[in-house]
Amino acid sequence: MAWRAVVPNDFGHPAEAHVHMGPGRHMVSYPLRGGDCVNIVAAEERRYWVEESWSHEDDPDNLRAAFAGFGGKVPDMLARVRRTGLWGLFRHPVARQWHGEGVALLGDAAHPTLPFMAQGANMALEDAWTLARCLDEQADQSAALEAYQLRRRDRCARIVAAANGNAWKYHLRNPLIRGVAHSGLKIAGRLAPDRMLHQFDWIYGHDVTATA
Numbered sequence: 001m002a003w004r005a006v007v008p009n010d011f012g013h014p015a016e017a018h019v020h021m022g023p024g025r026h027m028v029s030y031p032l033r034g035g036d037c038v039n040i041v042a043a044e045e046r047r048y049w050v051e052e053s054w055s056h057e058d059d060p061d062n063l064r065a066a067f068a069g070f071g072g073k074v075p076d077m078l079a080r081v082r083r084t085g086l087w088g089l090f091r092h093p094v095a096r097q098w099h100g101e102g103v104a105l106l107g108d109a110a111h112p113t114l115p116f117m118a119q120g121a122n123m124a125l126e127d128a129w130t131l132a133r134c135l136d137e138q139a140d141q142s143a144a145l146e147a148y149q150l151r152r153r154d155r156c157a158r159i160v161a162a163a164n165g166n167a168w169k170y171h172l173r174n175p176l177i178r179g180v181a182h183s184g185l186k187i188a189g190r191l192a193p194d195r196m197l198h199q200f201d202w203i204y205g206h207d208v209t210a211t212a
């Protein structure tokens with residue numbers, strides 16, 4: 001599940017997004033509104049989720065307790081949280097069939113994803129563009145829906161798998177493996193930040209309007 005909160009940035013959060021990792025949990029923080037405030041998304045793995053709600057609030061002390069062992073700017077950030085929401089996050093397989101007679105699935109209905117590539121809304125937008133293009137191109141509606149699924153499914157499945165992979169990487173529990181893996185990420189991020197970013201060119205460099 002994930003807590004989300006917005007706090008004032010009076011503690012000098014840098015301009016870049018930061019990922020803070022620990023066993024079974026991680027926290028992403030990045031500045032909003034020209035750096036006036038900071039958005040926090042803090043995820044923790046749990047085996048249970050009971051609330052049926054889209055706007056569930058939680059006690060900020062639960063968030064602070066879950067990340068009590070984190071260093072850096074995390075304690076400063078969490079000390080400023082006055083209100084926080086809580087969301088259940090789930091792994092689901094990508095749907096095998098995205099269309100029926102006169103019906104198409106797109107966005108989360110077709111490929112709900114963990115948010116650890118920050119791509120759920122982007123995929124939904126790409127789906128919408130592609131679906132419209134396919135319907136424009138083909139007079140036969142069922143052929144258009146089939147073409148839509150064909151153009152979108154592999155890419156979405158790859159992104160969902162990458163988000164699952166990030167959950168695994170961020171939340172490593174074995175201290176030895178975690179130490180080696182996270183130090184490697186830290187060093188690579190410092191020495192070759194461009195290379196770290198370019199590994200995701202296939203996601204962030206994709207222009208659906210050029211390919212659909």
Ligand SMILES: Cc1cc2nc3c(=O)[nH]c(=O)nc-3n(C[C@H](O)[C@H](O)[C@H](O)COP(=O)(O)OP(=O)(O)OC[C@H]3O[C@@H](n4cnc5c(N)ncnc54)[C@H](O)[C@@H]3O)c2cc1C
Binds near residue numbers: 123
């Ligand atoms: C914690 C968290 C962080 C995220 N961060 C990011 C991010 O950084 N970047 C990103 O790209 N994505 C992110 N996402 C994912 C993103 O929010 C979703 O992937 C995206 O909203 C999916 O869009 P959608 O249109 O498919 O579904 P939704 O946005 O869920 O829209 C479905 C709509 O259908 C309506 N609806 C449901 N049932 C009915 C009904 N019976 N009748 C009428 N209307 C109905 C709902 O009210 C809703 O408005 C995040 C998600 C979470 C939970």
